[in-house]
Amino acid sequence: MGLFSSRKTRFVDTDILVIGGGFGGCGATYESRYWGRNLKVTLVEKANIERSGAVAHGLSAINCYMGMRWGENQPEDFVRYARDDLMGLVREDLVFDIARHVDATVHMFEEWGLPIMKDPETGRYLREGRWQVMIHGESYKPIIAEAARKAASEVHNRIMVTHLLMDQTHPNRIAGAVGFNVRDGSFLVFRAKAVIVAAGGASHIFKPRSAGEGAGRTWYAPWSSASAYGLVLRAGARMVQMENRVVLARFKDGYGPVGAWFLLLGATDTNANGDNYIAARFEEMKSMVGKYAETRPMPTCLRNHAMLQELKDGKGPIYMHTQPVLDTKEKEAIGWEDFLDMTVGQAVVWASQNIDPREKPSELITSEPYIMGSHATCSGAWASGPEDCAPADYQWGYNRMTTVEGLFGAGDTIGGSAHKFSSGSFTEGRIAGKAAVRYVMAMAGKTPQVDETQISVLREEIFRPLENHETGRNEIVAGSVAPGYISPLQGLQRLEKIMDEYGGGISTLYVTSEPMLNRGLELLGMLKEDLAHIGAEDLHQLQRAWELNHRVWTSEAVLRHTLFRQETRWPGYYYRGDYPKLNDADWHAFTASQYDVRTGEWQMSKLPVHHIIA
Amino acid sequence: MPTFTYMTRCDGCGECVDICPSDIMHIDPVYRRSYNIEPNFCWECYSCVKACPQHAIDVRGYADFAPLGHSVRVLREEASGTISWKIRYRDGREKAFSFPIRTTPWGSIKPPTEYEAPDADALNSPLLAHEPTALMVAALPTLLPFETKQE
Ligand SMILES: Cc1cc2nc3c(=O)[nH]c(=O)nc-3n(C[C@H](O)[C@H](O)[C@H](O)COP(=O)(O)OP(=O)(O)OC[C@H]3O[C@@H](n4cnc5c(N)ncnc54)[C@H](O)[C@@H]3O)c2cc1C
Ligand code: SF4
Ligand code: SF4
Numbered sequence: 001m002g003l004f005s006s007r008k009t010r011f012v013d014t015d016i017l018v019i020g021g022g023f024g025g026c027g028a029t030y031e032s033r034y035w036g037r038n039l040k041v042t043l044v045e046k047a048n049i050e051r052s053g054a055v056a057h058g059l060s061a062i063n064c065y066m067g068m069r070w071g072e073n074q075p076e077d078f079v080r081y082a083r084d085d086l087m088g089l090v091r092e093d094l095v096f097d098i099a100r101h102v103d104a105t106v107h108m109f110e111e112w113g114l115p116i117m118k119d120p121e122t123g124r125y126l127r128e129g130r131w132q133v134m135i136h137g138e139s140y141k142p143i144i145a146e147a148a149r150k151a152a153s154e155v156h157n158r159i160m161v162t163h164l165l166m167d168q169t170h171p172n173r174i175a176g177a178v179g180f181n182v183r184d185g186s187f188l189v190f191r192a193k194a195v196i197v198a199a200g201g202a203s204h205i206f207k208p209r210s211a212g213e214g215a216g217r218t219w220y221a222p223w224s225s226a227s228a229y230g231l232v233l234r235a236g237a238r239m240v241q242m243e244n245r246v247v248l249a250r251f252k253d254g255y256g257p258v259g260a261w262f263l264l265l266g267a268t269d270t271n272a273n274g275d276n277y278i279a280a281r282f283e284e285m286k287s288m289v290g291k292y293a294e295t296r297p298m299p300t301c302l303r304n305h306a307m308l309q310e311l312k313d314g315k316g317p318i319y320m321h322t323q324p325v326l327d328t329k330e331k332e333a334i335g336w337e338d339f340l341d342m343t344v345g346q347a348v349v350w351a352s353q354n355i356d357p358r359e360k361p362s363e364l365i366t367s368e369p370y371i372m373g374s375h376a377t378c379s380g381a382w383a384s385g386p387e388d389c390a391p392a393d394y395q396w397g398y399n400r401m402t403t404v405e406g407l408f409g410a411g412d413t414i415g416g417s418a419h420k421f422s423s424g425s426f427t428e429g430r431i432a433g434k435a436a437v438r439y440v441m442a443m444a445g446k447t448p449q450v451d452e453t454q455i456s457v458l459r460e461e462i463f464r465p466l467e468n469h470e471t472g473r474n475e476i477v478a479g480s481v482a483p484g485y486i487s488p489l490q491g492l493q494r495l496e497k498i499m500d501e502y503g504g505g506i507s508t509l510y511v512t513s514e515p516m517l518n519r520g521l522e523l524l525g526m527l528k529e530d531l532a533h534i535g536a537e538d539l540h541q542l543q544r545a546w547e548l549n550h551r552v553w554t555s556e557a558v559l560r561h562t563l564f565r566q567e568t569r570w571p572g573y574y575y576r577g578d579y580p581k582l583n584d585a586d587w588h589a590f591t592a593s594q595y596d597v598r599t600g601e602w603q604m605s606k607l608p609v610h611h612i613i614a
Numbered sequence: 615m616p617t618f619t620y621m622t623r624c625d626g627c628g629e630c631v632d633i634c635p636s637d638i639m640h641i642d643p644v645y646r647r648s649y650n651i652e653p654n655f656c657w658e659c660y661s662c663v664k665a666c667p668q669h670a671i672d673v674r675g676y677a678d679f680a681p682l683g684h685s686v687r688v689l690r691e692e693a694s695g696t697i698s699w700k701i702r703y704r705d706g707r708e709k710a711f712s713f714p715i716r717t718t719p720w721g722s723i724k725p726p727t728e729y730e731a732p733d734a735d736a737l738n739s740p741l742l743a744h745e746p747t748a749l750m751v752a753a754l755p756t757l758l759p760f761e762t763k764q765e
Contacts (some may be wrong), residue, residue, distance in 0.1 A: 019658070030726055030743070031726075031742060031743055033725075033726045033727060034726035034727075034732070035732060035737060035743070037731050038627070039725060043728045045635075045638075047635040047637065048633055048635070050633060051633050051635055051665075052635050052658070053635070053659040055655070056635045056659045056661055057657075057659045064684075068749065068750070068755075069749070069750035069751055074755065075755050086729065096757060100754055100755040101742055101745070101749075101754070103748075103749055104744060104745050104746075104749045104750075107746060107748050107749075107750060112718065113717045113719075113722065113723070114716070114717070114724045115714045115715070115716065131732075136713050136714045138697050138713065138714060139715040139716050143716060143723075144756075146720070146721065148724045150723055150724075150725035150726075151725055151726050151727075158637075162678070179647045183635060210678055210679070211675065211678045212654065212676075212677065212678045213616060213653050213654050213676045213677045213678055214654070214676035214677070214678040215654040215655070216616065216636070216653070216654050216655045216656045216657050216658070216676075216677055217657065217658060217676055218657075220654075221635070221657050221659075222636060222655050222657050223635050223636050223655075223657070225742075233738075235743065249718030253679045253680075268631040288655075303716075321707065332712075333711055334712050335713065336699075336701075336709070336712050339710065340697075340699050340713070344658055344659070344660050344675075344686060344688075345657075345658040345675075347686050347701060348673065348677070348680055348684060348686050349675070349677045349680060350701075350703075351675075351683045351684035351685070351686055351701050351702060351704065352675040352680035352682070352683070352684040352703075352704055353680070353681060353704070354703055354704050354705050354707075356707070358701075366674050366705035373717070386740060388740050388756055388757075388759070389756060389757040389758070389759055389760065390715065390760070391760040392760075408641050414680065430742050431742065434737075434742060434743075438737060438738070439739070450654065492627050500710070513721040514646060538642070540637055540638075540651065540652075543637060565659075573728075610760060612757065612758075612760045
């Protein structure tokens with residue numbers, strides 16, 4: 001310990017702590033300051049909020065906007081859409097709540113300076129599809145970050161948050177968080193009255209399709225490290241729908257999104273023979289999932305399913321026919337901007353492989369699975385709903401509070417409410433921010449207390465990977481093979497292999513089963529033990545070590561939930577080979593888990609799905 | 615397409631280190647210039663490329679699927695509010711595009727504290743900041759409580 005005892009410890013006391021300065025976190029920061037004029041609001045981020053999170057690149061569309069002012073859609077319509085896409089299972093109260101506020105969020109973005117494209121004929125926002133509006137979004141993140149910076153009392157960049165802190169006297173109440181400064185190695189202790197976790201979703205849980213150097217080119221950002229789940233579930237928060245991983249059909253290798261191509265430009269995709277394969281597989285899908293196959297637009301997972309069946313039948317590659325729709329200069333620019341604003345790598349694939357989208361079609365393929373709560377999927381923490389319209393068993397006080405007192409969430413963190421995307425995640429951050437202010441005001445005078453021993457135990461645990469390396473490397477001459485430790489990357493590769501082969505990744509074409517999941521859990525258990533033997537060479541590797549830790553805990557939740565749900569609810573996301581059909585009679589329910597820190601046990605349960613919208 | 619730094623252009627200012635969301639642009643202790651320490655954790659997000667005052671960072675498509683000989687260059691100009699791209703194909707063809715990035719001056723966003731402080735009634739309502747005005751409809755939509763509906 002001597003080696004590291006000179007390490008500085010810094011204490012930060014705050015009323016509200018926001019963890020993660022992405023879309024949810026920036027929204028939470030803005031709103032907490034608006035309502036909590038006299039409160040201290042602290043935003044902590046592992047990167048630099050100017051370009052952090054899933055929107056570091058920028059985006060080319062806002063995927064959640066009602067257009068109530070033009071009578072385009074009502075929040076109820078959006079609930080039906082999200083519910084249909086997720087085969088009946090969403091928290092309708094949460095989805096409704098986002099939908100009713102999201103327009104105001106988007107109007108704020110426009111006022112702040114985000115260029116939103118307009119339809120020249122109507123003067124309204126240019127629609128990509130029913131719910132999406134087109135933007136010139138290269139600077140989407142810096143604009144939103146500017147608003148958050150101006151709202152926050154303090155922004156702490158480059159702090160990797162590793163654990164949440166609990167109140168000494170009320171074991172189910174939050175008291176803050178700890179982490180370390182990735183630049184100077186100091187140990188940070190944040191003591192807070194309320195905490196809002198907005199630390200984003202997860203890539204690199206399952207092995208990606210890219211190999212070697214390309215491993216960073218996943219669809220969701222490689223820095224989406226599952227911290228949202230890794231943090232809250234270990235604090236004992238109830239989790240929901242962790243089996244609901246998302247697989248997305250994307251342009252091959254570059255992972256360019258398909259939305260603008262299908263919806264705005266009107267391109268179509270076919271199998272290699274030029275057939276519309278989705279329509280051809282309708283009856284087959286109906287036999288698996290019944291009435292849900294009749295939903296229009298067809299649920300995301302079912303579209304994947306059709307694509308997979310084609311590939312299995314040798315009818316691939318699947319092609320997106322970009323050529324016929326880029327018939328004017330304007331449309332060509334829209335097509336390119338779509339990727340240059342949000343997935344530059346796709347433009348590089350085109351340039352390097354000599355693909356001019358005006359002349360040649362591009363391949364599509366299904367991605368590896370991702371764990372997140374803001375897209376066509378809804379993994380995350382079980383949260384209290386809006387006071388004015390959530391069913392009684394969906395609310396216990398404050399909107400977006402998890403089952404841990406004073407612990408709130410937003411964006412990918414919160415489960416059950418799919419299709420939030422950027423604008424909805426920011427909106428959910430605002431909802432959580434306001435609720436956290438009310439919570440802090442109500443709890444005035446009852447400040448949580450942090451136990452000194454809890455802090456020193458964590459301090460030791462957090463920096464242990466540096467010591468593991470320091471001592472372990474003396475056993476070997478040089479190189480990366482040591483008997484006593486593995487690197488964070490080696491650990492990540494083991495995790496991805498386990499999840500891929502046993503949890504329903506690309507190598508089994510997304511199929512898993514009870515024996516496979518149990519074997520996966522067994523191997524994951526050993527990886528969890530090996531987490532105590534990760535060796536980190538420097539502070540960067542220490543960040544990777546803790547990202548791995550959060551990914552491993554999240555993966556355990558994914559496997560446990562997948563094992564618990566004995567049906568195939570979302571063919572195309574994953575298949576339980578032993579229960580190949582959707583089973584509404586037994587499984588029209590949320591799956592929930594709760595980890596007990598004291599006993600180390602997981603408790604699985606079913607929670608009811610209430611349909612509050614006809 | 616992970617990034618790399620041109621030796622002769624970089625002056626070691628550290629802007630790229632400061633911005634990279636993946637924490638992988640680091641300054642080499644010997645050469646005192648930046649390099650990508652972990653290309654397999656690069657998302658090719660171009661944040662560092664856009665931020666470099668010397669235009670010293672470029673990208674070469676990921677070796678596992680991008681053949682050599684291409685380039686995708688960018689110039690982001692905050693003052694004029696535009697971003698310009700130049701794409702060169704492996705076979706030499708070129709394309710150029712330019713798009714707007716922001717409609718207001720940088721730094722012009724009004725902090726939430728500069729708006730009139732809300733009262734206690736507003737705090738206890740479901741309304742968020744600037745609502746209902748910002749919604750551009752008369753009122754925030756609500757639902758009948760679920761329990762009432764079931765009766
Ligand atoms: C390629 C792509 C295309 C997309 N297209 C669209 C689109 O067209 N339209 C749309 O609306 N949405 C789109 N999205 C989705 C949108 O980006 C997400 O839904 C949204 O960003 C989620 O918000 P969040 O706050 O939950 O996560 P993020 O925005 O990812 O923020 C999470 C933040 O937490 C930080 N963090 C993580 N772990 C820690 C830790 N341990 N300690 C401290 N900080 C931490 C991260 O650095 C990050 O800043 C797209 C996403 C991607 C990747
Ligand atoms: S920003 Fe440019 S000049 Fe500065 S260190 Fe990075 S590469 Fe070098
Ligand atoms: S392109 Fe993005 S991820 Fe890659 S080094 Fe630059 S800032 Fe980092």
